[in-house]
Amino acid sequence: MTATGSKASTTNKTLGHPLNAWYVAAWDHEVTRQPLSRKIANRPLALYRTEDGRAVALADACWHRLAPLSMGKLVGREGIQCPYHGIVYNSAGRCVSMPAQETINPSATVPSFPVVERHRYVWVWLGDPALADPDQVPDMHQMDHPDWAGDGLTISLNCNYQLVLDNLMDLTHEEFIHTSSIGMDNMSAVGFDVSHEENTVTLSRWMRNIDPPPFYLKNMRDKFPGFEGKVDRWQIIRFESPSTLCIDVGVAKAGTGAPEGDRSQGVNLYVMNTISPETDRTCHYFWGFMRNYRLESQLITTQIRQSIDHVFGEDQVVLEAQQVAIDANPDYEFYNLNIDAGGMWVRRLIERQLEAEGRLVATV
Incomplete structure (x- = not known):
């Protein structure tokens, strides 16, 4: 599977997105008493909070004429009013008021999606609601655990x-891309281990007795x-399907003694990443960068956030150019090198989820 120059496990350069999964729709602070428009997995959503603070996700299209509910206003304890003709829906998506008539059409509903707030994020489930188990929200506990400090941002990627x-x-x-910050010479020659389970892939790499890259020297x-x-x-990367x-x-x-488990003479950080597909060619990249030392320093938090934002900006340039090249070469198939072993297992797990949903199709 990891032979140099081998074909990808699928002829698709990119895969579709499973629906029976939790995706981040927003940071918790983004969802307020002002409706928020956000598209996740090709589904436009209207996000808001009820008066008691509960997050709600409705389809962003009124039953009547498909006007976006996110352009409307909140009414009462949990209602949202369409901006076009004033129809009001409750948090379950059921119409509770129609203009100029007392009888409410029983079909006047909009889809309401399961929502969970966890790890500073608002997660939404767009698939079968009967399968929406909150315990399946990916573990990102460092985001809000008292032993860790940090912050993050969102990148909109084409x-x-x-x-x-x-x-x-x-x-x-x-x-090759991050030579001035976290990169180091000959990293591609360093060995690594890959393991996988039903829903996860883990890739581990150790680089011993090296000069610290600039970013890590500063943190030390x-x-x-x-x-x-x-x-x-x-670098110990843990992927949880489909996108965290x-x-x-x-x-x-x-x-x-760090390789043996004693990290007391070092700095430990976590790069928290969860990527929510927006469309087949765009996505929302939610990231945080957490540390377990100098927790009191807002200065360090801000400096790290700015540094990582710059690093991810370098990735953004390459990834968006890659998408342009994919669109320009629709018949070209990916090849894999040894370094792609972890990514190939990621694709395989996503393929299995799509197969289970009957949705394994190309998106290019």
Whole structure:
């Protein structure tokens, strides 16, 4: 499977998106008493909060003439009013008021989708509501655990979400794209281990006795002022299908036991990534960057957020150019190198989910 130059496990350059899954629709602070429009997996949504603070996700199209509900206003404890003719729906999507008539048409409903708030995000389930188990929300507990501090942003990308997953599963691109921050020479030559379960893929890479890249040297000095010398560096990527990757990264003073589990002489960080497809060629990339040291420092939080935003901006240029090339070459098939082993397993798990839903189709 990992032979150099092998064909991809599917002839599709990008895959569709499973619907029986939790996707992030917004940061929790984005959903307020002002309706928010957001498209997830080709479905326009109207997001808002009821008076008691509960997040709601309705289809963003009125039953009457399909006017966007997100352009309307909130009424009462949990209602939303269509901006066009004033029809009011409750949080379950059922019409509770029609203009100029007392009798409400029993078919006057709009879809309402299961919502869960967890890890600073509002998650939505667009598939079979009977399968919407909150326990299946991906584990991103570092986002709001008291032992971790950090922040993140959202990137709107003009590319299929699968290209972002490919990018995050193969971090050897740091050697070529991120030379001024997190990249290092010869990363692509470092060995790695890949394992997988029914719904997850884990890729681990250790780089021993190396010079710390600029980003990590700064973070070491934030924790250990004046630090100099070699480090042991790690990248442990855990993918949870269909679109969440939590990456355990960091460096520690070389030879102090980090590979064996003692990270006390280093800095440990988590790159939290969850990518929600918007359309077949666009996506919402929600990311956070968390650390477990100097928790009190807002300065460090802001500096890291700005640094990582710059790093991901470099990725954005390449990923969007890649999507343009894919669209220009619809008959071309991907090839795989050894470094693509983790990403190939990611694609295989997504393919299995799409097959289970009867939706394994090309999107290019």
